[in-house]
Amino acid sequence: MTVALAATALTPASGVMGAVLGVVAAGRRGLVRVVLLAAVLNGPWIVAGLRHVSIARSDPAAVGLFDVQDEGFFGRFGSALTLGGIWNLDVVPTSRTLLISVVLALVMAAVMVLGLVTLWRDDDRRLLAVLGVAGVIGLAVALSGWLAPDQMARVVAEVPAGGLIRDGTRWLALLVPLEAVAFGAGVHAAFTRFELTSWQAPVTVLALILPLAALPDLAWGVGGRLEPVSYPASWADTRRIITKTSTTGDMLVLPFTAYRAPAWNNGTPVLDPAGRYFDRTTVTNDDLEVSGQQIAGEDPRAAAVQKILRSTVVNSGDRLEALRREGIGLVVVETDTAGAPQALEQVKGAPELTVGGEGMRLFAIEGARSEPITREDRRVMTLVWAVTGIALMIGLASLMRSGVRRLHRKPAEHGPRQMPKP
Secondary structure, eight states: OHHHHHHHTTSHHHHHHHHHHHHHHHTTTTHHHHHHHHHHHTHHHHHHHHHTGGGOOOOGGGHHHHSOOOOSTTHHHHHHHTTOOOSOGGGSOGGGGSHHHHHHHHHHHHHHHHHHHHHHHTTOHHHHHHHHHHHHHHHHHHHHHHHOHHHHHHHHHHSTTGGGGTSGGGGGGGTHHHHHHHHHHHHHHHHHHTTTSTTHHHHHHHHHHHHHHHSGGGHHHHHHTOOOOOOOHHHHHHHHHHHHOOOOSEEEEESOOSEEOOGGGTTOOEEOOHHHHSSSOEEOOOOEEETTEEEOOSOHHHHHHHHHHHSOOSSHHHHHHHHHHTTEEEEEEETTSTTHHHHHHHTTTSOEEOOOSSSEEEEEOTTOOOOOOOHHHHHHHHHHHHHHHHHHHHHHHHHHHHHHHHHHHHHHHHSOOOOOOO
């Protein structure tokens, strides 16, 4: 249980999902243990959120933009039941909109129903109850932005961390175990029914092909739409300069937008990768534009930088001074994307550091100091990470010990039986 919950704790939302599934599976007897264990393993997220609870709320306008979407023949409810309905329709595989996918989805649904009936008859009702409750919770959250938008908007705006349920379709992950187990049980029931008959081979082949045929363009990177792209040499050059420079302060990347469509990515929109590529604390714009509507971000420092960049100043030196006071010491301008001319104007007057290659320029604002982490924050988070790490180590040790015991028992359990002496 510990390792499983730790695996889900990689992000806040998945950590909550793991806790929900663990609580449902544990029942009354293990409820307290699972809740405490999930709290410890998600401690870094929880404590960090509690220490910044004033900014742990989201823009309610996002609810109507992130609700489950209609992908075609089944409507919103059917899209959710078939584990679809993501808000970003640009990433939906084409096959989801084809009539053949509807037919195959209905066939898979029939197999799942057969599996559910089989599990019920085989007295696997506790398993069905656990998976069913988890699935209903996931489906309810996924549909809440559509069925109850006002209530969901209130939760997102007023409840700290309420934004975790804003993107509802990701909660369909709780429905996946039920559908997977039901499909497997249905296939097993069909295989048993036609065992030792001429239908055995066709049923086996159909069971293997059906999930792939329902979504064929997932193969080969969504039909060739996903492929690796190499960063230009100027990015590596810039990273080396940033590593070696004596200029202090955090980094700002311009144009100040969350997404950009650089030429080196063939003009395809991408979440700005600079904050993960460069080894320097980076202030990024967490505002998001969806279908022409702006969703406000949650980072007050990003909002402060945005205000500085948009301000009307007499000379550029005033803007640079304001950025310096905000702790910005380096400014990277990506010149091969929309908004680059305006970005260069915003850092006019700042000394430029030499960068080889095209598509990127690096400027310095001397005298800036990085936003400090308080000693109290550092101590608290160090303690939380230590407790989380110890809990994970104990869980791994317990898992290894259990595995060793099973290996030692295996020869005795499966060895030749001794005939009783007369």
